[in-house]
Each structure stands twice: as structure tokens, then as C-alpha cells.
Amino acid sequence: MEAIFREIALFGGAFMSVFTLTELMVVMMATILGIIVGAIPGLTATMALALLINLTYGMNLNIALAFLLGVYVGAVMGGCYSAIMVNIPGTPSAAATALDGFVLAKRGEGGLAIGTGIVASFFGMLMSILLLIFLTPFLYKIALKFGQWEYFLLSVFGIMICGNLSTGKDPIKGWVVGFLGFFTAMIGLDKIYAYPRFTFGSLELMGGIALIPALIGVFGISEILFVLQEKIPYKIEGNIGRVLPTKKIMKSILPAAIRSGIIGVGIGAVPGAGEDIGAWVSYDIGKRRSKHPELFGKGSYEGLACAETANNAVVGGAMIPLLTLAIPGSPPAAMFLAAIWLHGIKPGPMLPVEQPGFLYRVAILLFFATVFMLVWGLIMAKPMAKILKVKREILMPIIVPLTVIGAFAGGVRGFDIGVMFVFGLIGYVLRKLDYPMAPLVLGIILGPMADVSFRQALMQGQGNLIPLLGRPVGIVLMFAIAFIVVTGIKRAMDYSKEQRELILAQQNSEQSNGN
Amino acid sequence: MEDVKKGSVSDFIMSILLLIFGIALIISSLNMKVFNTFLDAPGFFPMLLGIIFIFLGLMMLISSIRRKGPQQMGHVFGKANLGAFFKHIEFKRVMILIGLMVVYIFGLIGRMHFAIATAIYLFCTMWFLKSTGLVKNIIISVVTSIVISVVFRFVFNIPLP
Structure with missing residues (x-):
């Protein structure tokens, strides 16, 4: 009983600390900014957060939180406008939304589709905030049982499952990228003995690869190149009609929305598996469970709601492992983690002791952002057609100086700008070759933890592995990793076989044509 | 269809790169200083990564060979194809x-x-x-x-x- 009162007091305190005019204004402006960023194809939620991290450096913590969370929530929802009006997801999380949304827009129901998408996003956010508040304390209890060995296993588990989920068919590619992230984190002085690793005598490399410039490169520069590499003219379905969804639509999407909200939070809680994956998984399950699966892809409000509820539910879900274990649940959440590190907040099982009420502050700010998202989202539905007309050939070059400032501001080192640029090029090439970016980011973030906790765990056992193997949480994690490895390798082999047959079939047809 | 070919070739090249990278990682991490025991030596984790990269490289190599990656090299890097690529x-x-x-x-x-x-x-x-x-x-x-x-x-x- 006492514990409950304590929590209520903490909640009240957190509410008082963020419920001020300044915070509310910041959340509102940030959410609107997020909606616009999310709506414009090429500007993604992750990119926006990466660019904004250093902006928050001079702000006080509450304002910084309000700012980043507002942008995050807005951007994930904003993707639905362009997915529906233009058939190009404004941010990757809205890819599944386009399937039904664009069909509806062509039918003249674009406004209703957008309205439904926004309400579904609102619903997804509410569910995820509730689950965040109630699940996180339990996870704190589990996280307290984590020793060095478990942290090591967890970070390996993180990039393995992220690699597995974020590549369409070939998990090997995801793993390669994830471990490359680990390697990147090794560059510089080692965390135990300050021994220089892979620095090649360079003083600048001794400082290591700074996290934020690398993130900005991977999600900024590579995205800019990707968007500008070809000219895709697009047509906007400007006349969208009524926006507020009807009661009939609302009733029809409710069961799907509840299910998708839970799926979204679940996917969000998985390390690195972000909004886009959440939306796809939920859409896929929704299609199989629906009474009208034949309508999916042909303008189903239910399908639209599946995708939009889930991608926003990921936002709250992604905060759960972030706050309890310092493991981001999605790429934008990774940016959020980098930002709060900058402010000296160390998420993990000790967070409720060091920063009592932090969880509630995050949850309340998310709630404010959610309300603003609903209101402004509906207001902006009609003017959005004009915003989407801004040429990407003008917009994307302007992002370049912003990436430069973002990379430079943290350490005031010219070297960081170079790091940012090189990571942008690496990211671009890897993306061209169908490698996912999420595991790379997760690898860079989790690398130091994996390295240090692995060596310390071995030292604790004095080289004896038996005590380590007997720890219950560790056993669960090891089984999980083994499971991912086995299923992943099987998927990779299936993929290889499928491709081989394609090639053989083609060779046969070439030969028969030759005859 | 072109994509399938390119995929197998890029996987083939990547697998070779990974193998080389993995070996280089192991060699350089073995050259790192050992302070007390090898258990917490700075080189231990990079060495592990090297082994993982070799493993992943081998997986990719086998897969790309099954997909005729090496045979497609000639086609993808042929004069006609490469010329077209640079002019693209x-x-x-x-x-x-x-x-x-x-x-x-x-x-x-x-x-x-x-x-x-x-x-x-x-x-x-x-x-x-x-x-x-x-x-x-x-x-x-x-x-x-x-x-x-x-x-x-x-x-x-x-x-x-």
C-alpha cells in the first residue's frame, strides 16, 4: 500500500514538474514540427531526432525531453499523410499505411483515411503509454538481477534479434551490420585499461568514434543521397474531403486497434525493432485475423488502423527497454537515449533511485504530445497538401548544413564532421546493397557495454565459465540467442536456395533461347 | 533478374572482405597488450568479433557460391555492364x-x-x-x-x- 502511495506521489511530482506553460508550448511546437518532418518524404523520425540531439544540449532536462518526445511522437504519425496522399511513406514507419491509405485516397476518401490514421495513432499512443507505466516497474525488478554476464548476453541478443527482424530475407546481412557496429565501438581507448585499439596512432581516433556524428551520418547524409539519387516526380491527391472519421469506421477498427496496440508495444520492447517493423507485423497479423482479409490492400480502414496504431504503439514500447536496461527499442529511441546520456541521465535499473519519477515524466510528456498530435494532426490534414508540395530538391540540400552543425556541436571538433560524412557514405553503400541500418546503430550503442561487461564477467569467474552458465536470466538469454541463430541461419539458407533457383531458371531459359 | 545476379556478386565480394577483415581483426587483437590475464585483455573482445566475422563471411561465401556468385563476376564486372554502370x-x-x-x-x-x-x-x-x-x-x-x-x-x- 505504501508503495502505491509513493508511486502516486512521484506521479504527482512529475506532473507538477512538467505541467508548466513553457513545457506545454515546447511539446506542442515540437509535435507540430515532428508532424511536418514525418510527413515530408525523406525526412524521417530518426533523422530529425539525430539532428536535434545537440540542439537540446543547452536546454534544461525537462525542456529537452519535451522537445525530443514531441518530435518523436509527431514524426511517427506524420508519415501517414504522404503515405495516403502521395503513396510514399513520409517516414519508414508509414510504409504499411500506404497499402490501404493510397487506395482510399484515390477513391476520394483521403481525408477519412488520414483522420482514421490519426485516431488510430492516438489510440496506439495511449495504449503504449499505459503499458509503459505499468510494465516498466516489473522490468526494473528483473533488471536488478542482471550482472555483467547478463548485460553482455543482452547486448548480443539485441543486435542478433534486431538483425534478424530488420532484414527482409537474409538475416546474415543484419548480423554483419550489427557486429560492424560493435567493431566501430571498439575504436579508441579501451574502457578498462585505456589501451588504444584500432587507432593507427591517430590522436583523434583515440577519442573514439563519437556516437552522435556517426548517427547523424548514417541517418542524415545517407538518407539525403538516397532521396536525391533519382528524380521521382509525384502527384498529390489534393482534394481529400471529410477528415473526421465516422462512428461506423471507428467501431469497425476498434478490435484491430486494441490488438495492434499490444503488438506495437511488444515489437517496440524488442531491442532495435522499430516502428516500421511493428507496423508490418501488425498489418500481417491483422490481415490473417480480420473478418474481411480480402479488403486488405484494397482500401481497408481496418488495415490502415492496424499499421497506424502499431507504429505509434512502438514509441511507448521502445521506451521500456530503454529506461530499464539502457537498450533502445527502436532507431529513433536510440537517438533519444543518446540525447539523455548527454544530459547525464543513465537509464538502467538504478534510474528509479537516481532520478525518481523520470518514468512518469517521460510518460506524461508522451501523453501531452499525443493529445497535441491528435488535435494538430486533424487541423493540419487539409493544409498538409501544400506542405507536401515543397520540392525535395530544395529541402534535402538544406539538411546538409544542419548535419554539419549537428555533428560539430557536441565536441567542437572538425574531425567529427569527417566522421559524420564517412558514416554517411558507409550507410549509403550498405543501404544500396540492402543492408539494414538499425542493427548498425544498435551495435554502436551497445558495443562498449558488450565489451566491458564480457571481460568483467570473465574476470569475476576467474576464467571459470561454469558459474556464469548457471545463472537463470543468463540461461534464458542464451537459449534465446541460440534460437535466433538457428532460425536465422535456416532463413538465410532458404533465401539462398530460393535465389539459386531463380538464377538456375534464368540460365535455363537463356540456354533454350540460345537453341 | 539483374538484381539477383548483382546480389550474389555483392555477397561474394562482401564475404571475401569479411574473411579478410576477420583475420586482420584476430591478428591485430592478438598483438594487443595483455595486462593481467587474457580474460580482460583489450584484445579479447575484438578477437571474438574477428571469429564472428569469419563465421558470417563463410556463411555468406557458401551462399553466394551456391548462387553462382563467382561465375556472375565476369558478367557484372564485364566491360559492357561496368561501362553502363558508370554512365548510369x-x-x-x-x-x-x-x-x-x-x-x-x-x-x-x-x-x-x-x-x-x-x-x-x-x-x-x-x-x-x-x-x-x-x-x-x-x-x-x-x-x-x-x-x-x-x-x-x-x-x-x-x-x-
Whole structure:
């Protein structure tokens, strides 16, 4: 009983600390900014957060939180406008939304589709905030049982499952990228003995690869190149009609929305598996469970709601492992983690002791952002057609100086700008070759933890592995990793076989044509 | 169909790179200093990574050989295909865009005021992309670079490069 009162007091305190005019204004402006960023194809939620991290450096913590969370929530929802009006997801999380949304827009129901998408996003956010508040304390209890060995296993588990989920068919590619992230984190002085690793005598490399410039490169520069590499003219379905969804639509999407909200939070809680994956998984399950699966892809409000509820539910879900274990649940959440590190907040099982009420502050700010998202989202539905007309050939070059400032501001080192640029090029090439970016980011973030906790765990056992193997949480994690490895390798082999047959079939047809 | 071929070839090249990288990682990590025991030596974790990269490289190699990756090398890197690739409009566009960024980041920034460097970069990039007319281009470049510089320097208090 006492514990409950304590929590209520903490909640009240957190509410008082963020419920001020300044915070509310910041959340509102940030959410609107997020909606616009999310709506414009090429500007993604992750990119926006990466660019904004250093902006928050001079702000006080509450304002910084309000700012980043507002942008995050807005951007994930904003993707639905362009997915529906233009058939190009404004941010990757809205890819599944386009399937039904664009069909509806062509039918003249674009406004209703957008309205439904926004309400579904609102619903997804509410569910995820509730689950965040109630699940996180339990996870704190589990996280307290984590020793060095478990942290090591967890970070390996993180990039393995992220690699597995974020590549369409070939998990090997995801793993390669994830471990490359680990390697990147090794560059510089080692965390135990300050021994220089892979620095090649360079003083600048001794400082290591700074996290934020690398993130900005991977999600900024590579995205800019990707968007500008070809000219895709697009047509906007400007006349969208009524926006507020009807009661009939609302009733029809409710069961799907509840299910998708839970799926979204679940996917969000998985390390690195972000909004886009959440939306796809939920859409896929929704299609199989629906009474009208034949309508999916042909303008189903239910399908639209599946995708939009889930991608926003990921936002709250992604905060759960972030706050309890310092493991981001999605790429934008990774940016959020980098930002709060900058402010000296160390998420993990000790967070409720060091920063009592932090969880509630995050949850309340998310709630404010959610309300603003609903209101402004509906207001902006009609003017959005004009915003989407801004040429990407003008917009994307302007992002370049912003990436430069973002990379430079943290350490005031010219070297960081170079790091940012090189990571942008690496990211671009890897993306061209169908490698996912999420595991790379997760690898860079989790690398130091994996390295240090692995060596310390071995030292604790004095080289004896038996005590380590007997720890219950560790056993669960090891089984999980083994499971991912086995299923992943099987998927990779299936993929290889499928491709081989394609090639053989083609060779046969070439030969028969030759005859 | 071209994509399938390219995929198997790029996997083949990547697998070789991974194998080399893995071996290099192991060698360099074995050369790192051992302080007390090897258990907490700085080189232990990189060595583990090296082993993982070799394993992943082998997996990829086997898969790409099954997909006839090595045999496709001749086709993908054949004169006709390579020539077409370098002449491809997309390749040229990306190369020029990267080139402009290199000039901006390594050539202009630091040698002149950030706003001037940015204005030059924006003007050239938008001119190349044919984003808009000449006059509008100049206006957008100049105004944006001044606004960005002022806002970041004085509103957000962030140092400019």
C-alpha cells in the first residue's frame, strides 16, 4: 500500500514538474514540427531526432525531453499523410499505411483515411503509454538481477534479434551490420585499461568514434543521397474531403486497434525493432485475423488502423527497454537515449533511485504530445497538401548544413564532421546493397557495454565459465540467442536456395533461347 | 533478374572482405597488450568479433557460391555492364552530390565563415539539381544560410564550424 502511495506521489511530482506553460508550448511546437518532418518524404523520425540531439544540449532536462518526445511522437504519425496522399511513406514507419491509405485516397476518401490514421495513432499512443507505466516497474525488478554476464548476453541478443527482424530475407546481412557496429565501438581507448585499439596512432581516433556524428551520418547524409539519387516526380491527391472519421469506421477498427496496440508495444520492447517493423507485423497479423482479409490492400480502414496504431504503439514500447536496461527499442529511441546520456541521465535499473519519477515524466510528456498530435494532426490534414508540395530538391540540400552543425556541436571538433560524412557514405553503400541500418546503430550503442561487461564477467569467474552458465536470466538469454541463430541461419539458407533457383531458371531459359 | 545476379556478386565480394577483415581483426587483437590475464585483455573482445566475422563471411561465401556468385563476376564486372554502370545517370548524380559535399565539408568549412560556405554549397547543389530558377536559387541559398547561422549561433547558442 505504501508503495502505491509513493508511486502516486512521484506521479504527482512529475506532473507538477512538467505541467508548466513553457513545457506545454515546447511539446506542442515540437509535435507540430515532428508532424511536418514525418510527413515530408525523406525526412524521417530518426533523422530529425539525430539532428536535434545537440540542439537540446543547452536546454534544461525537462525542456529537452519535451522537445525530443514531441518530435518523436509527431514524426511517427506524420508519415501517414504522404503515405495516403502521395503513396510514399513520409517516414519508414508509414510504409504499411500506404497499402490501404493510397487506395482510399484515390477513391476520394483521403481525408477519412488520414483522420482514421490519426485516431488510430492516438489510440496506439495511449495504449503504449499505459503499458509503459505499468510494465516498466516489473522490468526494473528483473533488471536488478542482471550482472555483467547478463548485460553482455543482452547486448548480443539485441543486435542478433534486431538483425534478424530488420532484414527482409537474409538475416546474415543484419548480423554483419550489427557486429560492424560493435567493431566501430571498439575504436579508441579501451574502457578498462585505456589501451588504444584500432587507432593507427591517430590522436583523434583515440577519442573514439563519437556516437552522435556517426548517427547523424548514417541517418542524415545517407538518407539525403538516397532521396536525391533519382528524380521521382509525384502527384498529390489534393482534394481529400471529410477528415473526421465516422462512428461506423471507428467501431469497425476498434478490435484491430486494441490488438495492434499490444503488438506495437511488444515489437517496440524488442531491442532495435522499430516502428516500421511493428507496423508490418501488425498489418500481417491483422490481415490473417480480420473478418474481411480480402479488403486488405484494397482500401481497408481496418488495415490502415492496424499499421497506424502499431507504429505509434512502438514509441511507448521502445521506451521500456530503454529506461530499464539502457537498450533502445527502436532507431529513433536510440537517438533519444543518446540525447539523455548527454544530459547525464543513465537509464538502467538504478534510474528509479537516481532520478525518481523520470518514468512518469517521460510518460506524461508522451501523453501531452499525443493529445497535441491528435488535435494538430486533424487541423493540419487539409493544409498538409501544400506542405507536401515543397520540392525535395530544395529541402534535402538544406539538411546538409544542419548535419554539419549537428555533428560539430557536441565536441567542437572538425574531425567529427569527417566522421559524420564517412558514416554517411558507409550507410549509403550498405543501404544500396540492402543492408539494414538499425542493427548498425544498435551495435554502436551497445558495443562498449558488450565489451566491458564480457571481460568483467570473465574476470569475476576467474576464467571459470561454469558459474556464469548457471545463472537463470543468463540461461534464458542464451537459449534465446541460440534460437535466433538457428532460425536465422535456416532463413538465410532458404533465401539462398530460393535465389539459386531463380538464377538456375534464368540460365535455363537463356540456354533454350540460345537453341 | 539483374538484381539477383548483382546480389550474389555483392555477397561474394562482401564475404571475401569479411574473411579478410576477420583475420586482420584476430591478428591485430592478438598483438594487443595483455595486462593481467587474457580474460580482460583489450584484445579479447575484438578477437571474438574477428571469429564472428569469419563465421558470417563463410556463411555468406557458401551462399553466394551456391548462387553462382563467382561465375556472375565476369558478367557484372564485364566491360559492357561496368561501362553502363558508370554512365548510369543515377551513379553520376550521386557522385556529383558526394563531390559537392566533399568540397563543402573539407574544402570550404573552416576556410571561410560558415554562412558563406553554406551559401556557396547550397547554390551549387541546387543549381546542379535544377531545383529552381537562378534568381530564386540565389535568394534561397543566401537567406537559408544566414538564417541557419544566426538561429544556431544566437538562439540555440551552438558553436558553428
